[in-house]
Amino acid sequence: MIKVTLPDGSVREYESGVTGLDVAKSISEGLARNVLAAEINGEVWDATRPITEDVDLKLLTWKDDGGKYAFWHSSAHLMAEAIQFYFPDVKFAIGPPIENGFYYDIDLGEYKLSEKDLEKIEQKMLELAKQANAFIRKEVPKAEAIEYFKKEGDPYKLELIEDLEDGTITFYEQGNFTDLCRGPHIPGTQHIKAVKLLNIAGAYWRGDEKNKQLTRVYGVTFPKKSELKEHLHLLEEAKKRDHRKLGKELDLFTFSEKVGQGLPLWLPKGAELRDRLTDFMKNAQRKTGYQGVITPHIGHKDLYVCSGHYEKYGADSFQPINTPNEGEEFLLKPMNCPHHCEIFASRPRSYKDLPLRLAEFGTVYRYEQSGELHGLTRVRGFTQDDAHIFCTQDQVKDEFKKVIDLVMHVFKSLGFEDYTAQISLRHQTDREKYIGSEENWEKAEQAIIESAQEKGLNTVVEYDEAAFYGPKLDFMVKDALGRKWQLGTIQVDYSLPERFELEYVGSDNQKHRPVMIHRAPFGSLERFVAILIEHTEGKFPLWLAPEQAIILPISEKVNAYAEEVSLLLNNSEIRAQIDLRNEKIGKKIRDAEISRIPFMIIVGEKEAENRVISVRQKGEGDLGTMKVEDFVAKIEAEVKEITSYKA
Numbered sequence: 001m002i003k004v005t006l007p008d009g010s011v012r013e014y015e016s017g018v019t020g021l022d023v024a025k026s027i028s029e030g031l032a033r034n035v036l037a038a039e040i041n042g043e044v045w046d047a048t049r050p051i052t053e054d055v056d057l058k059l060l061t062w063k064d065d066g067g068k069y070a071f072w073h074s075s076a077h078l079m080a081e082a083i084q085f086y087f088p089d090v091k092f093a094i095g096p097p098i099e100n101g102f103y104y105d106i107d108l109g110e111y112k113l114s115e116k117d118l119e120k121i122e123q124k125m126l127e128l129a130k131q132a133n134a135f136i137r138k139e140v141p142k143a144e145a146i147e148y149f150k151k152e153g154d155p156y157k158l159e160l161i162e163d164l165e166d167g168t169i170t171f172y173e174q175g176n177f178t179d180l181c182r183g184p185h186i187p188g189t190q191h192i193k194a195v196k197l198l199n200i201a202g203a204y205w206r207g208d209e210k211n212k213q214l215t216r217v218y219g220v221t222f223p224k225k226s227e228l229k230e231h232l233h234l235l236e237e238a239k240k241r242d243h244r245k246l247g248k249e250l251d252l253f254t255f256s257e258k259v260g261q262g263l264p265l266w267l268p269k270g271a272e273l274r275d276r277l278t279d280f281m282k283n284a285q286r287k288t289g290y291q292g293v294i295t296p297h298i299g300h301k302d303l304y305v306c307s308g309h310y311e312k313y314g315a316d317s318f319q320p321i322n323t324p325n326e327g328e329e330f331l332l333k334p335m336n337c338p339h340h341c342e343i344f345a346s347r348p349r350s351y352k353d354l355p356l357r358l359a360e361f362g363t364v365y366r367y368e369q370s371g372e373l374h375g376l377t378r379v380r381g382f383t384q385d386d387a388h389i390f391c392t393q394d395q396v397k398d399e400f401k402k403v404i405d406l407v408m409h410v411f412k413s414l415g416f417e418d419y420t421a422q423i424s425l426r427h428q429t430d431r432e433k434y435i436g437s438e439e440n441w442e443k444a445e446q447a448i449i450e451s452a453q454e455k456g457l458n459t460v461v462e463y464d465e466a467a468f469y470g471p472k473l474d475f476m477v478k479d480a481l482g483r484k485w486q487l488g489t490i491q492v493d494y495s496l497p498e499r500f501e502l503e504y505v506g507s508d509n510q511k512h513r514p515v516m517i518h519r520a521p522f523g524s525l526e527r528f529v530a531i532l533i534e535h536t537e538g539k540f541p542l543w544l545a546p547e548q549a550i551i552l553p554i555s556e557k558v559n560a561y562a563e564e565v566s567l568l569l570n571n572s573e574i575r576a577q578i579d580l581r582n583e584k585i586g587k588k589i590r591d592a593e594i595s596r597i598p599f600m601i602i603v604g605e606k607e608a609e610n611r612v613i614s615v616r617q618k619g620e621g622d623l624g625t626m627k628v629e630d631f632v633a634k635i636e637a638e639v640k641e642i643t644s645y646k647a
Contacts, residue, residue, distance in 0.1 A: 003054040020047040021187060024059050034061045036186045037070035042463050044069060046137055046184045062223055072097035074135055074174075074185040075125075075192055075221040076104050081177035082124035083217070087111070092179065093156040093205055093214055099484070100231075101220030105203050107156070113215055118197040121217075129192040133175040135185035142166040145180065156205065192221050194228035198235075207369045234481050241481070243533035244375040250538055250546070250596070252529075253376065262373040262380030264526060269546040274383075274525055276544055278361055280413070281385050281522065284406060284645040290359040290387055295339035297363060301329035306499055307338040308435055312468050319367055332365040337518060340388040341500040344514070349504040354514065355391035355399055361525070362386050376530035383525045389517040390502070393443070396515050400451040400473075400490060403519045407475060407488045409645050410521045414532060415541060416487070418478040421457040423448055424465035435469055440494035444515075445471045447492055469495040472518075479535040487531065491518040539596045539618065543639040549576040550597045552588045554604035561608035565601065565628055572632045576601070593618065601631070 001013045020038025024031045038047045039058040044066040060067035076095035083090055087108055095104035149157040157180045172181045197219040205211035222228045247253050252270030298321055304310040319332040340358050363383045372378055389399050425445055426434055448471055452459050472491035476484050493516040503511045522528040553562040562578050569576040579588050592600050600616040607613055615623040
């Protein structure tokens with residue numbers, strides 16, 4: 001007999017070999033019908049996989065991320081089976097689940113898939129789903145796996161098998177389809193009730209532009225047709241909010257092939273918006289004792305070898321810079337932390353200097369594959385609101401909590417109200433990919449867990465999501481369309497101070513190693529602005545909007561008064577412009593609405609005579625007439641209330 005502990009703490013006994021689905025059936029048939037996978041000791045398994053030892057078990061349904069993961073993973077296999085039905089000679093590469101659906105990279109030779117092909121593949125998927133075929137897991141010796149895919153003539157699967165160890169290889173079968181796969185999968189195809197194949201793209205095998213370009217087919221599936229309908233509606237809404245489209249309409253940024261892919265050019269309005277975000281953060285940082293630093297855009301290779309980043313991420317992630325001296329290797333800076341370690345090490349430090357908080361809006365460069373680039377969310381050059389806090393071990397928790405306060409201030413000021421704090425820890429068993437001692441990792445993980453608890457954050461724990469040098473707290477924000485984004489991260493790091501041999505003299509006159517906290521509430525300004533555009537649909541908070549007000553004169557007779565109002569507002573640091581076009585006031589109002597300007601100031605002969613303005617607020621309507629001074633006070637109070645930070 002084995003003991004199974006459920007999330008509510010109750011313990012049940014079953015015979016060895018019981019499955020998660022069996023446990024669900026023992027609780028209720030209704031639950032069993034909805035179970036898609038099982039979480040065993042924090043790892044997602046097939047709900048039909050036998051359990052042979054005492055475990056903690058969580059049954060996963062469509063409401064759980066792990067349930068969706070298995071559902072969409074299985075859907076990728078179902079799509080592959082449908083593709084193979086119509087194209088028997090197809091070769092399959094990889095077919096993973098992604099955040100909202102799945103894809104499969106396939107090789108169809110010279111054949112180009114069309115929209116009509118997608119329609120018939122969709123229909124075949126639904127037909128196959130109705131057959132209620134089970135997803136069957138089979139452990140396979142490496143030699144047998146190689147033999148199978150040699151027969152299939154699939155070079156991609158054979159290459160994947162080369163990297164696998166004997167005894168770790170599994171096949172999954174459903175219907176007439178067999179795939180090399182780790183899983184997990186849902187119990188059977190009958191759970192898949194609604195299918196939509198979304199688009200076709202190109203993707204290089206293993207993300208390497210030197211390899212063959214494959215066809216990537218994206219899709220999404222649901223257990224109910226109504227959920228697919230709702231999802232497609234959200235996709236249409238997302239198109240309207242696409243930051244690439246709105247960024248162009250609002251004159252914020254552009255790209256140039258001559259400058260290079262993934263290297264954004266900020267236009268005047270976008271540059272001013274960036275400056276306001278930067279000033280907002282700098283003001284909050286000054287109040288909490290941060291000191292600004294500036295580091296070069298390049299660094300010697302030895303710097304990144306010392307930090308461990310070069311070994312961890314490989315030479316391909318670092319872009320070399322040619323110099324006239326043979327053997328001299330400089331690299332474009334891909335991260336700021338090693339530079340800040342060297343600033344700490346630049347002179348002797350005492351415990352009286354700590355915590356030392358070094359902050360930089362540092363631009364870094366990473367070579368992303370061209371197929372992965374996407375507007376501002378995935379670029380090759382970006383600016384991080386980076387800071388590193390060097391502190392004693394006793395100071396870690398307090399410093400961590402202060403950073404949480406700063407992140408909360410950012411979210412509140414920008415209208416992000418729905419978020420979860422993800423505690424990102426090491427893999428529970430595979431520890432080889434992390435640097436640092438077990439003792440220091442445990443201290444760092446405990447500090448994060450306790451800080452989050454004491455701040456009352458809504459948290460989830462995710463294993464295998466830590467950075468290679470330390471655990472972290474990632475803030476997962478839901479935008480206006482319910483999409484999840486990772487915004488803001490805080491990391492505790494005992495390893496880099498050790499690698500750089502950082503020291504301070506303690507009160508005992510002995511040398512000690514500091515602890516390092518990495519933090520970036522925005523993450524990168526580029527990605528943050530993209531998410532903010534889509535979240536607000538370009539209707540930025542008042543303090544951030546490129547134009548806070550537009551002055552609309554009813555006729556040319558009052559243009560002089562409109563100019564006077566504009567001067568008063570701009571002298572009060574309120575961003576205002578005048579619409580002097582020879583258009584009717586109705587059109588001017590409509591155009592101002594489209595431009596997403598928070599306030600419209602309408603002036604006619606009556607307003608000019610009485611030295612007042614008529615004010616309309618976007619989303620609120622007519623606010624009546626008031627003096628310019630009262631309008632200025634209103635704006636200043638509103639901005640101050642939102643952006644002021646008390647340390």
